[in-house]
Structures are given as C-alpha cells and as structure tokens.
Amino acid sequence: MPSSRPDSSVAVAPKTSIITSIIPTIGGPYFALAVLFGMNLLNYIDRYSFFAVGTQIKRDLTIDDKWYGVLGGSFMIVYTIVSPLMGWLGDRYNRRMLLAGGVGLWSLATVGTAYSHNFYEMFFWRALLGVGEASYGVIAPALLADLFAVEKRGRAMGIYYLALPIGTALGFIIAGRVCSHWGWHPVFLVVGIPGLLAALAGLLILDPGRGASEGRKYTGKADRPRFRDYAELFKTRTFVFNTAGMAAATFATGAYAAWGSTFYQRVRGMSLKEANDSIGILLAIAGLVGIALSTFVADFVRKYTRRAYLLLASVVVLASVPLGIAGILDPARTSSLGLLFTASVLMAMVLGPSNTVTANVVPANRRAAGYALFIFLIHLFGDISSPILLGWISGFFGSTAVMSSALGQLLLSIGAGPTADESGQMTNLTVAMLTVGPVLLLGGILFLIGSKHLPADMDRIASNKDKEADGPEFLH
Secondary structure (H helix, E strand, C coil): CHHHCHHHHHHHHHHHHHHHHHCCCCCCHHHHHHHHHHHHHHHHHHHHHHHHCHHHHHHHHCCCHHHHHHHHHHHHHHHHHHHHHHHHHHCCCCHHHHHHHHHHHHHHHHHHHCCCCCHHHHHHHHHHHHHHHHHHHHHHHHHHHHHCCHHHHHHHHHHHHCHHHHHHHHHHHHHHHHHHHHCCHHHHHHHHCHHHHHHHHHCCCCCCCCCHHHCCCCCCHHHCCCHHHHHHHHHCHHHHHHHHHHHHHHHHHHHHHHHHHHHHHHCCCCCHHHHHHHHHHHHHHHHHHHHHHHHHHHHHHHCCCCCHHHHHHHHHHHHHHHHHHHHHHCCCHHHHHHHHHHHHHHHHCCHHHHHHHHHHCCCHHHHHHHHHHHHHHHHHCCCCHHHHHHHHHHHHCCCHHHHCCHHHHHHHHCCCCCEECCCCCEECHHHHHHCHHHHHHHHHHHHHHHHHHHHHHHHHHHCCCCCCCCCCCCCC
16 A cells, blocks of 8 residues: 555655754664653652652642542543544654653643642643653653564563652652652752753654564555554454553552552651652562563463463452552551552552553554553543542541441441541541552453453464555544
C-alpha cells in the first residue's frame, strides 16, 4: 500500500529533516534509555511530592478528605483524558518534540503549584500537570519498544520503571524534609525546576523510527493507523485482560500513594517526617527489589512457558492481598510497615511485565496510541477513582451512626475504628484502605485469564498477520 501512494511519505519528509538537522541526535539506545529514565524519575518525584505534604495542604487550603481526594484525582483525570490525543499525535509526529514539550510543561506546572493559595488555583496547576505528563507517558514506552528488540525489551522496560519506586520515595523524602524546614510551597520549586533541564535532553535522544526494532520502518500517511485500527485493539484479548488487571493494580498503588502518609500520621500517630521517611524508604527498596526480581523471574519462567509475563503478574498480585490487609490492620508500626513492604515488593513486580506485554501485542505503528488507551483505561478505573473513593469512604465510615450498625460493629471488632483528622472531624481511613483488597483479588484473576491468550497474540504480531485496515482516512 505505501508503494501505491508514493507522495504520502514525501509530503512529511521535509518536516522531519528540518527538525533533525537543527536538533542533532546524541548517543544511541542506552543514552536514550538513561534520559527517559531520568524523565520518569522526575515524573514520580513531582507527582508524589503533593501527597507527601497532603496534611499541610489540607490545613492551609481548609479542605476535608473529600476535596483533598478531588485534588489528588484532578491530575489523573486530565492525564487520562488527554492521553488518547497524545497517543494519536505520537503515532504521527516528531516524538522528540512531543516528549520534550510534555516534560517542560509538567515542570512548569509543578513550579506553578508552589504559588497556589486556594483550592481552585491548586486544581488548575494539578490539572495542567496532567497535560504535560500525558504526552510523555504515552510516547516514552512506545519509543523504548522501537529502541530495543523483543528479547531485550523486558529488561529495558524494567530499568525504565525502576524510576517509579525511586522517584516516589524521593518525592516523599524530599518533600517531607523541605516542608519540615520551609513549609510546603518551596517543595514544588525544588522538585519542579530540574525537569526543565530534562526537557532539553529529550530533544537530543535517538528516535530510530516506528517499528525499527522489528526490522520495519513506518513512514508517511500510508503507514499511519486509522480509527478502525485502534478499535481492533479491543479484539486483542491479551491487551484487554492485561489492561483490566493493571487497572486493579493501579487502583491499589494510587490509593496507597495518596493516603499512605496520611494514614500513618492520623491512625498510627507518626509525625509528617517519620511517615514520609518511612514510606519513602520502604517504597524505594521495595520497588528496586520487586522490579529487579520481576526481570529475572520472568526471564526464568519464559524458558518454560510463553505465558510467563502475565502468570507472574497474576501470582504476585494475588499474594499481595493478605499481606496488604494484615499490614493495614496491624496496630504496631514496625510490623505494619514490614507487611506493607512485602506487599509493595510483590506489586512492583507487575510493572515491567504488564507494560512489556502491551508493547508485544500492539503493532509498532499503533504503539503510542496503544499505550494511550492502556493509560486511559488503567487510570480511569485505577488511580483517578481510588483517591476520591477512599476519601469518601473515610468520611462515611467516620460517622457514629454508620459505625453503630452491624457492619460498623464488625469493622470495629477487627480494629478498623474511626479517628479524628487534622480539623477534629471523625474519619475512618482504615476501612478506606481495606477496600483495596477485593480490587486486587479481581486484578489477579484478570491477569491469569489474559495469560492464556498471550502466546497467540504475540505470534500474530510477529508474523505480520495484523494487516493494515482499509477503512476511511478521516483521522489521518
């Protein structure tokens, strides 16, 4: 089909050549991986600094758990809505420019957060942060898939996602320490400004072209995916079940990130610095151990079954459920954190395999949009809803009338009683955090079902049986 429309690729060539000549490429795949890792690190530092100083923001903005949950979800709502557009752009236009622009925008939004003085200003900057991160979030993994062949892709993705636990930990630790000395406003200046340098580095990395790691180059309009091609993703059963399973995992991690520090301050009596340092160090070590383990375990299991990635995701998610519940209910700080550390190790083992599966079952010229759809769905049903839902549950089960009911008495009997928040209002974060368990149970089952379809879907992509659609070009 490209040969029947030779003008298509020629039409876009001048744009690519001008940009490439003005902004040269530095280094190869591993330099690009290092830059993308650095961007991802700053991404999570910026994102979770907000949650680390949540108690101070709530106090200064005079908002309750429900409205704090809305602020926590505002970033993810916009991030999720904008992701499909960024995926569409990422399959068509210069990825280095889109990447750098997104990183620069989210860094400016983080700096702007420092100047928020009321709920509405904070909502605006948190929402703008979502626009910037959406462009980066859908393009970076698709670019990695083109930089590394299938046999090296899992490890590259594992290294890339190491930034999540390290960045989350640094976000909590840096924010906690800066806030303890100077208040919460300077936190967002400290964590936001370095992103502007990362944006400049993004202009210099290698983009080998869509499909390069699989021996094919997609160029020009003839190779651009159509609307109907994206709809075909819903017919890829592995993609559907993997996305649904990851949505459940994202619900859990989003809930813990948003409310973990507040839980240990409000329910277990820790100071802000103690809670943030404990959670930060816990998440950093758990993430490093979990992602490293997943890389080696997945490679080992792949010797025996091609279902390895999603079988591993299923097992670790299911195993984390009893550990997480026990950690929330355990009144002793040390053992509670120990149980949640083990659960966090298991949850970290999901990231690399799930994202690698997405790359492996989506055609190269649709990967940016494939990741956009993946991101849209996991956040829509994951960490958009979890901070808001947990905030509502906390308030609902803080009610004396509710806790006097039969259900309330049962919850009291297992140690899930209400506590006062910073303003003296009765809340029940323990019950709210326990709602994560059933969601994770469902996620483990969905990963297991998806693993049954993984070999066939990978074969279809590898054999190029996924043909170009012949529908209308109204989205070109």
